[in-house]
Amino acid sequence: MIRITPETIEEDLTGILICSHGSIGKSMIEAVQMIYGECQNIACLGLEPADDIDEWGAELCRLAGSFPKGAVVLLDLFGGTPFNQYLMKTAGEALKQNEGQAYAVTGVNLGMVLEAVGQRESAELERMPEILERTGKDAVINVMDKMKK
Template sequence: MCKVLLLSHGNLARELLATSQMIYGEVDGIDCISLLSGTDLAHYEEEILSKVQQSPEGILVLVDIFGGTPFITASRIYNQNQGKIDMAVVTGMNLPMVLEAMDSLQNMSVSELKESVIKCGAEGIIDLDERV
């Protein structure tokens, strides 16, 4: 079973996980790491690397925003571990993406889960004016 790691500035990742668990229930294989003000960046990177290395069947990393410190850190780890660990990094994390990850991580490979999560994230953005 692949794993899922949520990364964000502030407590967004933690709260998305908590909200998802409230809706879906507890799921093994999903975790989060928050980048808080004053966090030592070397320690932050070590935490992420540790989670990645504890995922021999692969890991999907969902990140809040492209170009931010969580994304840059995940990208660096991704580049350093290409060919060693099945890993994917996706930005723009939202609640539909996390719920889809929780529902599907036991049944999909990292690449399948990545595609499914991206699709659900985009489909979760709805303009009410266009639906009425």
């Protein structure tokens, strides 16, 4: 299990949790820190082949619920194991027992993570999925088509 967790949690700042296969989330956090510097309330959880799926899912639920103001969970692949674990664990009572709320978006890319960090102080948590979905789609550009215009 690849895991990066905040050393301290700021109570009035929305959390960002990147859940993925392998080290995608870790690399994205490193890239975000190159651009923004040190960031608070950002975590990742990467699934590795040897991981116990139930333990991994329980950790996902624990991390998602650890942010008092709630969290946006950015998942790598719709229908993948991190996505499935998110649905199974958060649809039940496990996340409800924690204080925070979590909203999820799949197809995480660096543009989405940067937008999440930039918007989370001003945007309401409930609006973050819509904002990040649009940002993620806008970040995908066919360069050859763009160059022809």
